[in-house]
Amino acid sequence: MTKRKDWKVGASTACVRQATPQLVRAYAEAGLEAMEISLPWDRYGEVDFDAMAQASHETGVELWSLHLPYDNTVAIAHADPACRKRALEMDSELIRKCGGAGIRRCVIHPGTEPTPDCDRPARLAEAAENLHALAELALWQGVTLCVEELPRTCPGNCSEEMAQLLAAHPALRSCFDTNHLLRETHEHYLRAIGSKVVTLHVSDYDFVDERHQLPGEGRIDWKTLIAQLEALEYEGPWMYELSLQPSPGRRTGPELALRDLVENYKTLCAL
Secondary structure, eight states: OOOGGGSOEEEEGGGTTOOOHHHHHHHHHHTOOEEEEOOOGGGGGGOOHHHHHHHHHHHOOEEEEEEOOOBTTBOSSOSOHHHHHHHHHHHHHHHHHHHHHTOOEEEEOOOOSOOOGGGHHHHHHHHHHHHHHHHHHHHHHTOEEEEEOOOTTSTTOSHHHHHHHHTTOTTOEEEEETTOOSSSOHHHHHHHHGGGEEEEEBOBOOSSSOOOBOTTSSSOOHHHHHHHHHHTTOOSOEEEOOOOOOOTTOOOSHHHHHHHHHHHHHHHHTO
16 A cells, blocks of 8 residues: 655646646645646647756756646547647647656547537547547657546546546546535546546535645545555555635645645644
8 A cells, every 4th residue: 555655746737827847846846746837728839858857967956747728628538539630730749748847648638618518428438539639649659648527517527437537548547636526426437447546636616616726725535545556556656736816724825835835735634
């Protein structure tokens, strides 16, 4: 069984909506050990992958993963073929860049919303087909493609659909977002999918909708969840993905907020 104290502490750049060498250094100064690059879909062209890799080498902050673009204009499962084509082109280019920069995991959304029940079979079939193609490319680049479960009406909103999607290719793995489950418990979901989980998106919520709160601000039973991840031999980082907007008892500003994440993880480890 793995131990929580051995997990690296990381954060998605979605927290601050930038991905620069300077931010890598800010992570290191705050005590964070891993980074997921995540930006609005139309800003990935701003990322200097060589400079990010150099900053990672200099600071020891691991470029653990990259979140592939997600939006109603770039989705691998969508009624509009042009949207699916655009997503495949962008995802393929970024997977190749990740391979060159030494980023070994890409997180992908299997679709978008709204997805009414009558359209779900078609969207799930599109997602599976495109996940297979991207997983093949990722293998050639030394990258693991990690499918993220999603909330509400999105494809992949429960363990049953995620199992179907992950079966599209034997190399596919899962990113477990702790604040996305609205149809089943964490315990039930991880019993079904946990063996495929290789990375996390960590935040809290109220079980009504995703909230991306700091753990402790919502209703997740973190002691039980962490113990289950340990039992599943989870070995990836504790990767925060949340809003850094001001809230009671929390400091503001990127560097201060990043340090808050490290302190929050220490609190969780003591549960």
